[in-house]
Amino acid sequence: MSADLAQPHPLVVNSTRTRTQVQPATSVPWYIWAGALAVTSASIGGQWDVAWHRSIGRDTFWTPAHMAIYACGVIAGIVGMYLVLATTFGKSTHSARLREASVNIFGLRAPLGVFLAGWGGVAMLTSAPFDNWWHNAYGLDVKIISPPHALLILGIRAIDFGMLFLILAAMNRASTAGDENYKNLRRLFLYLGGLVLGGQMFFIMEYTWDVALHRVIAYICLAIAIPVVFATISQASRFRWAATTVSAIYTLSVIAFILIFPLFPAQPKLGPVFYPVTHLVPPKFPILLIAPAFAVDLLWQRTKAWRFWQIALISGIAFVAVLFAVQWPFANFLLSHASENRFFGTIYFDYNSRPDSFDRLRHFFRPDSGTTVWLGLFRATLYASISTWLGLLFGRWMRGVQR
Amino acid sequence: MISARRRLWLCMTLTILFCASAAHAHVGNKDIYQTVSAGPYKLFVTVRTPLVIPGVASIEVRSSGSPVRGITVTPLPLTGEASKHPPTPDAMKVSSSDSAYFTGSLWIMASGSWQVRFNIDGTGGAATASVPVPAVPTQILRMQRPMAMLLAALGLILVLGAVGIVIAAVRDARTLPGATPEPARHRRGLIAGAAAFLFCAIAVYLAGKWWKVEAADYRAGMHRNSQLRTMLNSNHLDLSIGAPDPNSDSEWKIVDNSQLLADHGHLMHLYAIRWPAMDAVYHLHPVPDSKAGFTEALPSMPPGTYHLYADVVFRNGFPETETASLPLPQGISGVPLGSEDASADPPPVSTTQLGPRFKLPDGYVMTWDKPASLTANTPYNFVFHLLDPHGTPASDMQPYLGMPGHAAFVKTDGTAFAHTHPDGSAAMPAVMLANESSGSSMDGMNAMDGMAESSTMKMSVEPLSSTVSFPYGFPSAGTYRIFIQMKHGTTVETGVFDATVN
Numbered sequence: 033m034s035a036d037l038a039q040p041h042p043l044v045v046n047s048t049r050t051r052t053q054v055q056p057a058t059s060v061p062w063y064i065w066a067g068a069l070a071v072t073s074a075s076i077g078g079q080w081d082v083a084w085h086r087s088i089g090r091d092t093f094w095t096p097a098h099m100a101i102y103a104c105g106v107i108a109g110i111v112g113m114y115l116v117l118a119t120t121f122g123k124s125t126h127s128a129r130l131r132e133a134s135v136n137i138f139g140l141r142a143p144l145g146v147f148l149a150g151w152g153g154v155a156m157l158t159s160a161p162f163d164n165w166w167h168n169a170y171g172l173d174v175k176i177i178s179p180p181h182a183l184l185i186l187g188i189r190a191i192d193f194g195m196l197f198l199i200l201a202a203m204n205r206a207s208t209a210g211d212e213n214y215k216n217l218r219r220l221f222l223y224l225g226g227l228v229l230g231g232q233m234f235f236i237m238e239y240t241w242d243v244a245l246h247r248v249i250a251y252i253c254l255a256i257a258i259p260v261v262f263a264t265i266s267q268a269s270r271f272r273w274a275a276t277t278v279s280a281i282y283t284l285s286v287i288a289f290i291l292i293f294p295l296f297p298a299q300p301k302l303g304p305v306f307y308p309v310t311h312l313v314p315p316k317f318p319i320l321l322i323a324p325a326f327a328v329d330l331l332w333q334r335t336k337a338w339r340f341w342q343i344a345l346i347s348g349i350a351f352v353a354v355l356f357a358v359q360w361p362f363a364n365f366l367l368s369h370a371s372e373n374r375f376f377g378t379i380y381f382d383y384n385s386r387p388d389s390f391d392r393l394r395h396f397f398r399p400d401s402g403t404t405v406w407l408g409l410f411r412a413t414l415y416a417s418i419s420t421w422l423g424l425l426f427g428r429w430m431r432g433v434q435r
Numbered sequence: 436m437i438s439a440r441r442r443l444w445l446c447m448t449l450t451i452l453f454c455a456s457a458a459h460a461h462v463g464n465k466d467i468y469q470t471v472s473a474g475p476y477k478l479f480v481t482v483r484t485p486l487v488i489p490g491v492a493s494i495e496v497r498s499s500g501s502p503v504r505g506i507t508v509t510p511l512p513l514t515g516e517a518s519k520h521p522p523t524p525d526a527m528k529v530s531s532s533d534s535a536y537f538t539g540s541l542w543i544m545a546s547g548s549w550q551v552r553f554n555i556d557g558t559g560g561a562a563t564a565s566v567p568v569p570a571v572p573t574q575i576l577r578m579q580r581p582m583a584m585l586l587a588a589l590g591l592i593l594v595l596g597a598v599g600i601v602i603a604a605v606r607d608a609r610t611l612p613g614a615t616p617e618p619a620r621h622r623r624g625l626i627a628g629a630a631a632f633l634f635c636a637i638a639v640y641l642a643g644k645w646w647k648v649e650a651a652d653y654r655a656g657m658h659r660n661s662q663l664r665t666m667l668n669s670n671h672l673d674l675s676i677g678a679p680d681p682n683s684d685s686e687w688k689i690v691d692n693s694q695l696l697a698d699h700g701h702l703m704h705l706y707a708i709r710w711p712a713m714d715a716v717y718h719l720h721p722v723p724d725s726k727a728g729f730t731e732a733l734p735s736m737p738p739g740t741y742h743l744y745a746d747v748v749f750r751n752g753f754p755e756t757e758t759a760s761l762p763l764p765q766g767i768s769g770v771p772l773g774s775e776d777a778s779a780d781p782p783p784v785s786t787t788q789l790g791p792r793f794k795l796p797d798g799y800v801m802t803w804d805k806p807a808s809l810t811a812n813t814p815y816n817f818v819f820h821l822l823d824p825h826g827t828p829a830s831d832m833q834p835y836l837g838m839p840g841h842a843a844f845v846k847t848d849g850t851a852f853a854h855t856h857p858d859g860s861a862a863m864p865a866v867m868l869a870n871e872s873s874g875s876s877m878d879g880m881n882a883m884d885g886m887a888e889s890s891t892m893k894m895s896v897e898p899l900s901s902t903v904s905f906p907y908g909f910p911s912a913g914t915y916r917i918f919i920q921m922k923h924g925t926t927v928e929t930g931v932f933d934a935t936v937n
Contacts, residue, residue: 089522090542135607137599144600144608151596158589161582169576170653172489172544179646197608205612301525302544303510304517383522432609 060216063111064202067149067195068220070111074104074188075227075285078234079315083293086313086382089302091172093164101188105156108191112150116142133205133435143201143435149194155187185235192231196224200268201433207270208434218269225265225274226281232257233282233319242316242378243390245363246399248408251356255416258321259351260423262328263344267427272333279325286318290377300383307392309383317376320362324354328420340424348417352409367394461756461860462744463851464844465573468814468906469566469859469866475501475559479906480566480859481814482551485543486574492541494551495814496527501559503535510541513548513567513752513868524554546571546658548753550869567865569753571658575650594635601631661690663745663757670767674703674721675728676747676757689727696748696864699836701775703729704854706744706843706918707761709737712783713847713916716929719776721745734778735769744843744852752865756852775836777920779929784847784916793930798824801919801930809936811912817842818904821921821928832899835922840903843918851910859906909936 077100084097092098119130119141134141142150163180203217233240236253244250262275271277293314300309327350335343365371371378381392390397400408467482477500483493494508507524511517527539541551549568554561578586606624610616616624659678664687666673680686695702701720709715715737721729745757772778781789791805804818819840821829835841844853853860903921919930 133612135603137596137603144604147596147600147603151593151600154589154596155593158586158593162586165576165578165582168487169578170649171485171487171572172491172542178649179642182642201608208611299523301522302542303522304512304520305522306520429609434611435608 060213060220061202063115064195064199064217064220066107066111067145067198068224070104070107070149071192071195071224071227073100073107074191075230077101077104078188078231079286079289080293080312082234082237083289083312083314084298087298087300087309087311089300089383093160101184102156102160104188104191105153108149108194109153109157112142112146112153112194115146116140116150119143119146133201135435143198144433145194145197145199145201147194148197149191152187152190152192152194155183155190157187159184159187189231192224192228196221196228196268197430197433199224200430201435203269204431204434218271221269222265222271222274222277223281225261225269225278226285228265229258229261229278229282229321230285232261233286233321237315240316240319241391241397242363242366243395243397245359245366246396248400248405248412251352251359251412252408252415254319254321254355255348255352255412256419258324259328259347259416259419260426262325262351263347263420263423264427264430266329266332267424268430270431273329275325275329275332276322279322283318283320283322286315287375290314290317291374294374294380302384305383306386307381307383309381313380313382314377317366317371317378319355320358321355323358324351327351327354340421340428344417344421344424347420348413348415351416351420352413356409363396367396461754461851461853462758463846464853464860464910466812466908466910467566467568467860468855468908469861470816470857470906471553471564471566472500473553473555473564474562476503476555476557476562478503478506478553478555478564479814479816480551480553481908482541482566482568483812484568484570486572487576488546488570488572489542489544490570490572492543492551492568492570494527494537494539494541496537496539496553497814498535498537498555498557501557503537503555503557505529505556506537506539507554508539508541509552509554510543510549510568511552512545513550513865515751518550521552524552541568543568543570546656548749548751548865550752550865552869565866565869566859567752567861567869569865572653572656573658575654575657590639594632594639597635598628598631602628660755661757662687663743663759665743665759665761667761667763670733670769672721672731672733672761673728674705674731674743674745676745691727692723693726694750696750696752698746698748698754698863699838701836702747704746705731706746706845706852706854707736707741708744708845709739710742710760710849711847712739712785713781713845714783715739715741715778715780716843716918716931717772717776717778718841718843718918718920718929720773732770733763733767734772734776736763736767737780738763738765738767742849744854746854746862748862748864752862752868754862754865756854758852774925775927777835777927777929779918779931781916781931784914784933787933788935789916789931789933791932793932795928795930797926797928799829799923799928800824800826801921801928803917803919803930803932805932805934809909809934811909811936814906814908816904816906817917818902819919819921819930821901821903821923821930823923828901829921829923830901831924832901833922833924834899835920835927839899839921840905841920842905842907844907844909845916845918846911847914847916850913851915853907855905855907857903857905909934912936 077097080097080100084095118127119134131141135144137147159180166180199217199221203214203221206214206217236257239253240250265278266274293312296312298312328347331347331350366378385391465484469480471478471480476498479497481495485492496506506527508527509521509524511521525539527537530536543549549570550565551568552565554563602624605627606616606620661676661678664675675689677687677689680688692702702723703721705719705721707717719731721731723729741761741763743759743761748754791803793801800822802820823829838856840857842855909915913936915934915936917932917934921928
């Protein structure tokens, strides 16, 4: 299989199919903006919730952070319901156009992304009573990853991808029709791609804490979770700097959280309080994903004619090599006095971090060395290659999505 | 370690805990009712601990004494480093209709021996006091049918939805707008749908396994009281507290006595109540052996099956009531009761409902200002009086085990037992630990090392009243028998009363 990674023109998926001329949209539809807003709300809510747990500790369903997360489900639900009703039952020309670009699930019609987001909304809705029962049965949250929380996270992810698909289908159709909105839609698609990347980083947060960055497990987690996103977004968007762009969005958003969260007062409401927190504790400084992203973008621009497995293999090596080359020494900097300022954010600690903890002492947690590092990096390279390969396949498939 | 022969003996005489649902301190009584004096303020505190931990406890406070403007509450462990680093306190909410009634909630994030610290502000200035709160998970909640049906229905929608989405993704998504998918795409869609269904089925199965692991983890973390083992040899009763060795199924680990704190001068307070008539009750104080275990030379006790309730307090301030059942044969030749022991032989609970006056063997009378009606989970301050044979308040009152009185509230179905004091239901050593850590001081027991302390208590120099009150709330509806002990001269009286709780 060949890969045309930065193809600027519309892709003809199957030339034997009957074509119908799709009227170009005059502007980006409101529901796409609403979808982007929904995913943004969940992303901010997720970071806010972690900051809440690190600063205030006490958690109820009604915290503003939770509201921001659930707003994602509510917005997705409204958008989904409107689109399903309009597409399935609408009599207008607009509805007829929507119907032409829809998929059919059990007699209901809407774009695929709407159904995926709707599925995510139902998953979030299911997780709420389940989580409430869980609290009553086994106590309030001690573990972040519990079955009802996993369902909630799965629901949010489905909404993320649903919105990505909704934009993607419109983007692919705009590309086919030569619509000038294509670039706007692609910008939105890349923006959501950046949020999806942030979601991946959120999931592996505890393995990529700054004091854990001299452990190979951090690089193995990154090698599994990140290249698949880079490759998928790059393939689907056909943008030559897609990986760099989504990495920049992730990096800038996390830096924004570091600068903004500490402006808000907060007091610990759970004990023991080993560190006097007075304001919201922001996230750790972002991983320097932008460096390997730039490397793979350059690589993919020069390997368009290669087979996927060849691209994946070389990309895995490039990803891990560049990531390790920049992040390992940067971790030293993050643990030095030089980084103790508001920008790098190494001056903030959880209320319950003990004075003798690795985080407070600014010591690496059980650092690896010697052959453990090299063998770990070898494993990471393998995983990064597989991750890239899956992303290339999925991204290529996404490129053909029209509905 | 116990020898094999001795273990055999134990097996013959031992009956395992008869209350599987026994709570930690007391039995079947999870809530704490305590009176607190802090400076000029007097508070009646009710702490309703959560059934699951982590969870939220609710607190109710009624103040008397100097007017209180505001109260803040802080939960913190009773002992250890974490007890020195409290979180930001929470203000209690004052009732709009009653300025002396405050409510609030406490977040208990780990099971163990906790305390709630009260910072009181009022016309008498600022004051601090603490109440110990033993908090452990005591419940496994089963999912109720409507909730299970709801989740199953939503789960089915999710599975079918996922299958439908996959079919549509393969069949329709890449077809150009307006075009009809070819038959080959239909076929591929169905195959993908079947694969998605299989994937979902495996995911649901694995999620179920994960749920079971989480539930088992929780169950393993639930609090289990230590076990009480007994061995009777003539009138010598040997008692030992311990638990199965987690590292070896066949071994039993005895709790070392150095792990216990003395409560009112004794490491163990043992109530023996003949069951089910509840017509013989003994409040005894077994003597600790040199390292572990206790011995009690029993008084002459009528034969029958006795429920034993052994109150102990661990070094971290965590109280437990260990329970066992002891069959006592006829003709035990007993010793006289110890000077700090007490007994009573009221009529059987099955034949007589005792009223608010109880005639004592020496002509004294104990009376109870019994409320007109009693409801479960309501805080009461139960008041009792001791009258001499002439009907006037007893004048030669003495402290009994350092207190104006002791009370035991026992449900007749055996599901609830609480040994309480005029200050409340918290164990005295835990109260002392709590107030030491909060910086406030208390009179009474200063030396708490159980092995070192004698039973001689620091007595109050003021004459004691013949009236004593006990803060308490019945945990559930039913019939209770109440045993009240007060001392005059050298006589420890045990008054017995019955109560029907709605």
